[in-house]
Amino acid sequence: MSMMPTSRDDVVIRLSGVARTYKVGVESIHALKGVDLELRRNEYVAIMGPSGSGKSTLMNILGCLDRCTSGTYELDGRDTTRLSSAGLARVRNAQIGFVFQAFELLPRLNAIKNVELPLIYAGGEGWLNRKARARETLTKVGLGERMKHRPNQLSGGEKQRVAIARALVNRPSILLADEPTGNLDTRTSLDIMALFEQLHQEGQTIIMVTHEDDIAHHAKRIVRMRDGRIVADELTGSNRQIATVAPAT
Amino acid sequence: MLRLLTAPLVLTVLVMQSIRLALGQIWANKTRSALTTIGIVIGVASVTAVIASLTGLKAKVLKDFETLGTNKIYVNPDWPREGRFRNFNWRVIRFRPEQFDGLLERCPSISNFTMMTNRSKKVSYGIHSIDNARISGINPSWHEIENRSVILGRPFTLMDEENGWQVCLITPAVRDELRLDLDCIGKRIIIDRRSYRIVGVVETRVESGMFGQMGDSKEVFIPFPTAWRLWDPWMYIIAACRKPELSQEAQAELKFFLRQTRHLQPDDPDTFRMDVIEEYLKQFNTMAATMTAIAGGVVGISLLVGGVGIMNIMLVSVSERTREIGLRKAVGARPSAILLQFLVESVVLCLFGGLMGIGIGQGLTTLISKIPNAHFLSMAYIPLWAIGISFGFAGSVGVFFGMFPAIKAARLDPIEALRHE
Ligand SMILES: Nc1ncnc2c1ncn2[C@@H]1O[C@H](COP(=O)(O)OP(=O)(O)O)[C@@H](O)[C@H]1O
Ligand SMILES: [Mg+2]
Numbered sequence: 001m002s003m004m005p006t007s008r009d010d011v012v013i014r015l016s017g018v019a020r021t022y023k024v025g026v027e028s029i030h031a032l033k034g035v036d037l038e039l040r041r042n043e044y045v046a047i048m049g050p051s052g053s054g055k056s057t058l059m060n061i062l063g064c065l066d067r068c069t070s071g072t073y074e075l076d077g078r079d080t081t082r083l084s085s086a087g088l089a090r091v092r093n094a095q096i097g098f099v100f101q102a103f104e105l106l107p108r109l110n111a112i113k114n115v116e117l118p119l120i121y122a123g124g125e126g127w128l129n130r131k132a133r134a135r136e137t138l139t140k141v142g143l144g145e146r147m148k149h150r151p152n153q154l155s156g157g158e159k160q161r162v163a164i165a166r167a168l169v170n171r172p173s174i175l176l177a178d179e180p181t182g183n184l185d186t187r188t189s190l191d192i193m194a195l196f197e198q199l200h201q202e203g204q205t206i207i208m209v210t211h212e213d214d215i216a217h218h219a220k221r222i223v224r225m226r227d228g229r230i231v232a233d234e235l236t237g238s239n240r241q242i243a244t245v246a247p248a249t
Numbered sequence: 250m251l252r253l254l255t256a257p258l259v260l261t262v263l264v265m266q267s268i269r270l271a272l273g274q275i276w277a278n279k280t281r282s283a284l285t286t287i288g289i290v291i292g293v294a295s296v297t298a299v300i301a302s303l304t305g306l307k308a309k310v311l312k313d314f315e316t317l318g319t320n321k322i323y324v325n326p327d328w329p330r331e332g333r334f335r336n337f338n339w340r341v342i343r344f345r346p347e348q349f350d351g352l353l354e355r356c357p358s359i360s361n362f363t364m365m366t367n368r369s370k371k372v373s374y375g376i377h378s379i380d381n382a383r384i385s386g387i388n389p390s391w392h393e394i395e396n397r398s399v400i401l402g403r404p405f406t407l408m409d410e411e412n413g414w415q416v417c418l419i420t421p422a423v424r425d426e427l428r429l430d431l432d433c434i435g436k437r438i439i440i441d442r443r444s445y446r447i448v449g450v451v452e453t454r455v456e457s458g459m460f461g462q463m464g465d466s467k468e469v470f471i472p473f474p475t476a477w478r479l480w481d482p483w484m485y486i487i488a489a490c491r492k493p494e495l496s497q498e499a500q501a502e503l504k505f506f507l508r509q510t511r512h513l514q515p516d517d518p519d520t521f522r523m524d525v526i527e528e529y530l531k532q533f534n535t536m537a538a539t540m541t542a543i544a545g546g547v548v549g550i551s552l553l554v555g556g557v558g559i560m561n562i563m564l565v566s567v568s569e570r571t572r573e574i575g576l577r578k579a580v581g582a583r584p585s586a587i588l589l590q591f592l593v594e595s596v597v598l599c600l601f602g603g604l605m606g607i608g609i610g611q612g613l614t615t616l617i618s619k620i621p622n623a624h625f626l627s628m629a630y631i632p633l634w635a636i637g638i639s640f641g642f643a644g645s646v647g648v649f650f651g652m653f654p655a656i657k658a659a660r661l662d663p664i665e666a667l668r669h670e
Contacts, residue, residue: 065579065663086583093581104576104667108273118580120266123259166580 011077012173012205013039013062018071020057031057033228034071039174039207044200046216047209049225055209058225059178062207063098064088076173093121097167099177099208103159105151105166111138112147115165126170137165141195157188164195168204175199177208181215193218263586267593274566274594275601285562286602288555289646292548293606293639297631298613299544303537305618305629310533312628314526320493321394322359322500322525324507325485329518342520344484346477348510352488355506358499362488363391364473368480372469374427374438382423382467384440386476386484394489402434402449409448409472417445418470420453426467438469443479445471496525552642555602556650563595563654574658575666588659595651596644603643607636 020032031054039045047055060066061073064080067088073080075095083091092098105114112134119130126133138147141161151159160180167175177196181189189212197218200206210216217236224232275282326342329335334342346364353359365387372382389405392398399418409416417438424433429447437444453466476482490499500523507521567574574587582590611631618629 060664063579065667086585089578089581089583092579098579100667104572104579106573106576108277117577120263121259121577121581121583121586123255127255127259127262170581 010040011038012041012043012075013037014072014074015062016072018058018061018068018073020054020061020066021069031228032061032068035228035230037223037230037233039205041173041205042200042203044196044206044218044220045208045223046219046221047207047223047225048211048213048216049231051211053225054228055225056178057228059176059207059209062174063096063176064091065098089121093118094170095173097164097170097172097175099160099163099167099175099180101179101182103151103156103163103183105159105162107151110148110150111143111154111162111165114151114162115169117166118170122170133169134165137169138162140168141165155188156184157191160184160188160192161195164192168199174205174207177206179209179211181210181212189215263589264593267590268597270590271594271597275598281562282598282601283605285558286555286598286605288551288558289599289602289643290555290606290609292551292555293603293643294609294613295551296544296548296642297607297610297635297639298617299548300541300635301610301614301629301631302617302626303540303544304632304635305626307533307537308628309625310530314530320490320496322488322490322496322503322523323485324488324503325522325524326483326520327522329520332516332518334517334520339483344486344521346473346484348507349486350510352503352506356488356499356502358490358495358502359488360491361390361394362486363388363394364477364484364486365391366473366476366480366482366484368476368482370441372423372427372438372440374429374436377427379423379426379467382440382469384469384471384476386473386480386482387470388473391470391487394487397451397454399449400452401432402447404449405470405472410474413474413478414472415443415445415475416448416472418449418451419447420451420466420468422453422466423469424450440469440471441479445469496527500525548642552646555599556646559595559599559646560650560653562598563591563651564657566594567591567654567658571661571666571669574661575663575669578661578663579667584659587661588655591655591658592648592651595655596647599643599647599651600640603640606643607631607639610639 015035015037018032018035018037019030022029022031035054035058047058049055057066061068064075064083067081071081075091080088080091106117109117112131115134115138116130119126119133122130135144135147138144141164143158143161143165146154146158146162149158151162154162160183164175164177164180167177180196181192184192193215196206196208200220206219208215208219216222219236221233221235223230224234324344326339326344328337328342344364349362349364352362365385367386368384369381370384372379372384387405389407389410392404400421402418405416405418408414417440419433419438423429424431427438429436429438433447433450436447438447439445451468451470454468473484477484488499488503490496503523504519508517508519511520513520577587577590578584614629614631617623617626620626
């Protein structure tokens with residue numbers, strides 16, 4: 001119900017009534033209680049909310065790492081809820097780039113090998129040109145000089161750049177980042193935000209989770225969660241004048 | 250389209266990367282890998298050593314048979330299992346020289362034959378003596394059949410037989426032991442209180458490994474009629490057929506001939522037995538096959554034990570690398586790719602064990618072939634097919650016992666795997 005004119009093709013992500021329930025013993029934990037969300041191409045969204053509000057659960061579902069208990073999730077116009085685990089793996093490989101708080105680099109591989117990893121499993125053109133692609137992407141995130149370094153020879157910020165390069169190397173539709181600056185100091189966090197801004201300028205769709213306001217305000221849109229629901233969805237700063245967004249149900 | 254074309258390449262690269270990863274993993278955990286594969290190493294080492302020994306033994310036996318001759322038929326008196334001869338006295342059952350009169354005329358496939366009888370007796374010359382020399386009564390045709398040349402003096406002749414002379418042939422070992430001169434022709438030695446004149450020295454029997462008896466090289470030969478007259482002994486014959494291919498016919502002719510000369514009724518069973526070298530060879534082959542099967546069983550058990558070790562270490566590896574698995578899945582590795590990675594690792598580990606096992610097996614084989622007093626193992630070597638089989642088995646153990654951990658890894662949930670500490 002955005003007031004901006006949008007064509008259907010522009011929608012990258014459409015969640016409707018997504019719920020996720022964890023079973024712990026006899027207890028059921030309702031981490032997501034019916035989330036509706038629409039994201040257009042080249043949006044830059046921050047998801048905020050207190051700890052335990054379901055941000056990571058939502059991100060995992062968006063990243064096809066997890067399945068929702070009910071509701072539907074369409075990515076690039078295709079329903080993902082019925083995919084097999086191999087099918088989900090292919091979606092993760094081709095359409096999603098995920099950046100973790102703890103970097104998750106493989107310690108025994110150097111930077112370029114870590115970045116190559118998604119292409120190893122890809123096949124097709126990306127697979128054929130994996131070395132060149134990895135080199136190019138590492139250069140883009142500013143690590144052209146550190147390709148042969150192992151993770152333990154890199155600083156926290158550099159590690160996260162490698163992880164971002166890895167997320168981008170197969171040219172995903174969406175870049176997901178769950179607290180990407182959570183393990184970094186303020187200065188380094190700002191560098192990463194500058195990188196995200198640059199990627200956004202180049203047209204990359206970005207969704208990141210953060211609980212820090214100043215980090216969130218680098219995004220163009222902020223989705224606020226509480227207790228498994230979206231409670232606010234607004235544009236930031238100068239974007240505020242362009243459009244207003246429907247409140248959460 | 251491109252994706253389909255690259256699919257086989259993707260698989261190849263995945264396998265190669267998995268191999269490299271696996272080698273890295275083995276190298277990073279050297280001690281652990283060595284200890285883990287010990288079962289495989291021992292299994293493969295023992296199977297290769299056993300197969301090498303058997304192969305060597307077989308080669309040796311074949312060589313021996315060649316020197317013994319494949320055209321020979323040994324004919325021995327024998328008690329039938331049933332019929333009236335079953336419990337007859339050995340004096341009735343045994344052969345007598347006259348039963349072989351006219352054999353060569355009646356058996357055209359046989360080129361020659363010699364009567365044989367063996368005794369173990371004391372031989373002496375002056376103060377020197379040999380307690381258990383092997384005394385054989387032979388016909389002159391023996392020289393031709395056994396193909397043993399006379400290195401000094403002369404062979405036996407029909408004259409020796411017809412005149413019933415007390416003459417003998419000896420081997421160099423007898424000459425040495427009795428301290429006879431190098432040229433001992435004409436000297437007289439005492440066998441069983443009778444004196445025999447040495448007419449020739451016969452070359453030592455070609456070392457025939459497992460078929461030779463102890464003290465074999467100390468042999469004395471006397472004319473068969475002399476032996477028969479003095480000892481009234483148990484005798485047998487060795488017949489040579491014209492060609493090895495004629496063996497079957499020769500045996501049939503011999504059988505027909507002997508049944509006549511031994512006056513057997515049509516429903517009497519044979520009272521003699523014919524043996525040919527080929528029969529022994531067949532028997533040996535079955536024996537070798539049985540031994541291989543038994544060794545295979547033992548090895549199977551040790552491989553099983555080794556496999557359990559592999560499975561254990563692979564489970565440890567999967568649990569240690571849960572986060573890695575989670576990450577690989579997160580960036581798009583399908584369950585099959587993870588399965589492949591861990592299967593390859595387990596197979597590489599086993600092949601590594603197999604390699605070490607073959608190395609140790611080669612060492613054992615070299616040692617075995619050098620064991621003194623075990624000439625029959627001197628030709629032990631590991632045949633190529635045994636190396637193939639060892640690797641094959643090791644690889645199969647890797648696949649079989651790596652399957653469960655690999656499936657476990659492939660089934661991990663990416664989120665839970667990434668949350669693993
Ligand atoms: N694997 C799980 N099993 C059970 N409960 C879980 C699991 N993951 C998350 N939760 C619960 O779901 C709720 C939302 O968690 P999460 O999405 O991680 O929150 P956030 O990332 O916003 O801090 C929390 O109450 C958390 O305890
Ligand atoms: Mg979280």
